[in-house]
Amino acid sequence: MSEASAKLLFRGARVIDPAGERDTPADLLVSGGRIAAIGDGAEAGDADIVECDGLVLTPGLVDLHTHLREPGREDKETIESGSRAAAAGGFTAISAMANTDPVADNAAVIREVQALAARAGLCDVFPVGAITRRLEGEDLAELGEMVEAGVRIFSDDGNCVPNARVLRYALRYATAFDDVVIAEHCEDPSLVEGGQMHEGYNSYSLGLAGRPREAEEVALARDLAIARMTGGRLHVCHVSSAGSIDLIRRAKDEGLRVSAEVTPHHLVFTDDDLVTYDTNLKVNPPLRTSDDRDALRAGLADGTIDVIATDHAPHAVEEKEAEFDRSPPGTIGLETALAAVLTHLVEPGLLPLSRAIDALSSAPARILGATDHGGPLEVGDPANLVVFDPAARWTAEAPFVSKSRNSAFLGASLTGRVVHTCFRGELVVADGKAQR
Amino acid sequence: MKRHLLSMHDLTPEDVVRVLDTAESFREVGTRVIKKVPALRGRTVVNLFYENSTRTRISFELAAKRLSADVINFTTSGSSVSKGESLKDTALTLQAMGADAVVIRHSSSGSPYQLTKWLQGSVLNAGDGTHEHPTQALLDLYTMREKLGRLEGLNVAIVGDVLHSRVARSLSFGLVKMGADVTLIGPPTLIPPDAPAWGVHVSSDIDAVLPKLDVCYMLRVQRERQRQQFFPSVREYARLFGLTRERVDALPEGCVIMHPGPMNRGVEIDSDVADLPQAVIEEQVTNGIAVRMSLLYLLLGGSGPDQLEAAGPNDEATRGADDV
Ligand SMILES: [Zn+2]
Numbered sequence: 001m002s003e004a005s006a007k008l009l010f011r012g013a014r015v016i017d018p019a020g021e022r023d024t025p026a027d028l029l030v031s032g033g034r035i036a037a038i039g040d041g042a043e044a045g046d047a048d049i050v051e052c053d054g055l056v057l058t059p060g061l062v063d064l065h066t067h068l069r070e071p072g073r074e075d076k077e078t079i080e081s082g083s084r085a086a087a088a089g090g091f092t093a094i095s096a097m098a099n100t101d102p103v104a105d106n107a108a109v110i111r112e113v114q115a116l117a118a119r120a121g122l123c124d125v126f127p128v129g130a131i132t133r134r135l136e137g138e139d140l141a142e143l144g145e146m147v148e149a150g151v152r153i154f155s156d157d158g159n160c161v162p163n164a165r166v167l168r169y170a171l172r173y174a175t176a177f178d179d180v181v182i183a184e185h186c187e188d189p190s191l192v193e194g195g196q197m198h199e200g201y202n203s204y205s206l207g208l209a210g211r212p213r214e215a216e217e218v219a220l221a222r223d224l225a226i227a228r229m230t231g232g233r234l235h236v237c238h239v240s241s242a243g244s245i246d247l248i249r250r251a252k253d254e255g256l257r258v259s260a261e262v263t264p265h266h267l268v269f270t271d272d273d274l275v276t277y278d279t280n281l282k283v284n285p286p287l288r289t290s291d292d293r294d295a296l297r298a299g300l301a302d303g304t305i306d307v308i309a310t311d312h313a314p315h316a317v318e319e320k321e322a323e324f325d326r327s328p329p330g331t332i333g334l335e336t337a338l339a340a341v342l343t344h345l346v347e348p349g350l351l352p353l354s355r356a357i358d359a360l361s362s363a364p365a366r367i368l369g370a371t372d373h374g375g376p377l378e379v380g381d382p383a384n385l386v387v388f389d390p391a392a393r394w395t396a397e398a399p400f401v402s403k404s405r406n407s408a409f410l411g412a413s414l415t416g417r418v419v420h421t422c423f424r425g426e427l428v429v430a431d432g433k434a435q436r
Numbered sequence: 437m438k439r440h441l442l443s444m445h446d447l448t449p450e451d452v453v454r455v456l457d458t459a460e461s462f463r464e465v466g467t468r469v470i471k472k473v474p475a476l477r478g479r480t481v482v483n484l485f486y487e488n489s490t491r492t493r494i495s496f497e498l499a500a501k502r503l504s505a506d507v508i509n510f511t512t513s514g515s516s517v518s519k520g521e522s523l524k525d526t527a528l529t530l531q532a533m534g535a536d537a538v539v540i541r542h543s544s545s546g547s548p549y550q551l552t553k554w555l556q557g558s559v560l561n562a563g564d565g566t567h568e569h570p571t572q573a574l575l576d577l578y579t580m581r582e583k584l585g586r587l588e589g590l591n592v593a594i595v596g597d598v599l600h601s602r603v604a605r606s607l608s609f610g611l612v613k614m615g616a617d618v619t620l621i622g623p624p625t626l627i628p629p630d631a632p633a634w635g636v637h638v639s640s641d642i643d644a645v646l647p648k649l650d651v652c653y654m655l656r657v658q659r660e661r662q663r664q665q666f667f668p669s670v671r672e673y674a675r676l677f678g679l680t681r682e683r684v685d686a687l688p689e690g691c692v693i694m695h696p697g698p699m700n701r702g703v704e705i706d707s708d709v710a711d712l713p714q715a716v717i718e719e720q721v722t723n724g725i726a727v728r729m730s731l732l733y734l735l736l737g738g739s740g741p742d743q744l745e746a747a748g749p750n751d752e753a754t755r756g757a758d759d760v
Contacts (some may be wrong), residue, residue: 189710196545204628207545207567208600321524323544325565 007031013052018358020376030383033425060092060384062364065309068342072101077314083122085402087428089334090386090418092295093373093386097128099158105130105141107149120381131156147177155183171232183235184325198271198286213241224251236260240285242295249304261309265408283331308359316402331408342416348396385422392417440559444609459730476505479536485511485541499728517706527554558735566600573606575724588615595621603696624668646686653694680706
């Protein structure tokens with residue numbers, strides 16, 4: 001950890017800090033793991049100089065929705081390998097979903113994840129606690145004990161909480177704790193049973209059972225009503241449909257405590273891309289139509305959707321090489337998220353760069369309560385930063401830093417690449433290469 | 437033609453005509469004493485059947501054998517497939533064995549597409565999940581053309597569980613491609629809402645459609661769908677959508693009745709209706725062999741039906757390694 005005490009001068013970057021409302025060229029000095037100066041007073045002195053000509057420096061990215069698979073499926077990903085993939089993608093904090101084996105539904109598993117993450121030391125890992133025991137949707141997990149262990153977000157992600165009464169009590173009970181968030185995978189299970197992809201023209205033609213967008217909208221409408229009745233704080237995971245955007249927009253206008261996320265793959269691909277039965281594009285919720293995708297883009301631009309989250313879901317090669325209906329849903333995403341957003345939203349002018357950084361860093365850090373991340377960048381704060389080249393072109397190819405290779409972007413040509421990731425003052429990625 | 441036949445979308449209208457015309461000349465081979473031509477001598481055709489279908493498998497097997505190909509039947513029971521070997525591993529094995537064509541039947545939609553990633557030979561879709569069954573559609577088109585003299589402008593109703601029917605999907609795509617007029621009939625729960633985008637009409641009233649038909653194509657209904665609440669009872673289904681004697685009387689003279697088999701007599705088709713002369717269900721089966729010969733021949737590089745002389749009894753191809 002010698003680097004943590006070293007001095008670094010990031011020289012000549014365009015510094016974009018949405019939370020601090022800054023977008024200017026500036027030098028930034030890191031010392032003792034913290035930001036020592038920005039702009040005036042950022043002198044080289046005895047610091048190592050990191051030339052950032054033509055590069056963008058922002059607060060490190062923050063992912064609200066990562067599946068790390070440890071404990072239970074260490075062949076797909078470990079907390080260490082996932083942390084390394086996160087660092088490679090410019091993330092300095094990630095939120096690890098609870099659907100591990102055993103499920104993170106008690107403080108002991110939460111502490112185990114925290115300990116493994118601290119040992120890896122490549123980014124901050126915030127474990128998500130399950131809402132219900134074993135994710136079964138029946139009995140509340142011990143939310144309070146997990147809050148004491150440091151959990152801020154609870155989710156049964158992978159499953160919707162099917163029972164409205166259970167969700168009611170979870171949202172209500174959680175109001176006992178400051179700013180605790182109940183994150184829902186909104187999808188009515190009875191409408192998606194056996195479904196493999198978005199229900200519509202393509203599913204009917206391809207002979208794949210459908211998951212209609214109404215499954216999400218029905219569950220979301222229910223969840224918003226329960227949020228209204230309980231005063232609880234609801235976060236909507238991986239929004240996929242245009243109708244959901246309308247529901248969230250109205251709920252926010254009404255003043256409900258609700259936030260929402262969208263994944264890079266839902267912002268880029270549609271169900272038209274499934275005509276070759278590419279299992280890397282099998283995700284949950286499924287890729288929908290171009291109308292839905294365009295509504296997601298608009299909802300992200302106008303702030304109806306707060307956050308871009310990866311839903312990084314590593315799977316084994318042999319599982320993804322299976323028949324489409326036997327292959328598990330999910331794509332990895334930590335290493336491609338920034339580039340996907342830059343390529344498909346920022347470069348075509350659909351999203352201002354500062355709003356993209358806000359959605360990838362400041363907004364998720366706020367929801368997560370991760371005050372060391374997401375800016376505003378101020379002297380004395382831990383130096384959690386990313387530097388990227390907005391113009392670099394590259395092709396997403398295996399092997400990935402992640403243990404898995406099931407990327408929806410496999411083979412895609414992308415613009416924008418992470419050059420340096422600085423975690424608590426240490427360059428964990430330098431010149432695009434992992435440092436350990 | 438493309439190297440594979442995965443979907444009816446792989447064929448142009450000209451390809452379809454070529455397949456049917458070639459089948460015409462192969463049909464005659466089936467009437468000979470020695471039902472064999474040397475067209476695919478030395479080539480290996482693998483029947484890879486993950487789903488039980490003796491009828492389709494035998495049809496492909498006969499087709500390949502009549503072309504003098506070596507045939508390997510690779511079925512799930514007793515093979516490594518049932519021991520958990522993946523589709524990819526099986527494909528790599530077949531590749532190593534030098535399969536020139538793999539005929540695949542599988543319960544998962546899209547599995548023939550995946551197979552093409554790992555095989556150099558041709559892949560023929562013999563039915564994948566609820567996706568497509570293009571060779572069935574082609575034998576149906578052959579039978580319609582044979583009985584009615586044309587495909588363009590024909591009025592065809594496809595009746596029943598279109599949603600879960602790979603036959604209905606391939607047949608709809610094929611008929612629309614050939615300029616026929618297609619009406620899908622069934623309970624709205626079993627007709628894809630987006631089907632009009634395929635270029636077909638949709639109706640829930642079979643009696644309104646019957647009087648204008650050239651072909652009435654009945655689909656097999658599975659009782660399983662009732663348990664899933666797609667319709668309230670088999671009895672009600674038979675009453676609303678079954679082809680009864682009275683409904684046959686409403687059909688115009690010359691209208692042909694078809695069914696891909698196996699039939700649920702008394703559900704989608706009354707027993708005596710299935711045995712009427714205008715029901716050509718057995719001819720569909722016979723034509724299936726000729727159409728599959730045509731497809732194997734064309735996909736494996738034959739340019740036309742030019743070398744159809746019979747193979748002699750001492751021809752080595754007739755002694756080839758067949759069932760393994
Ligand atoms: Zn989810």
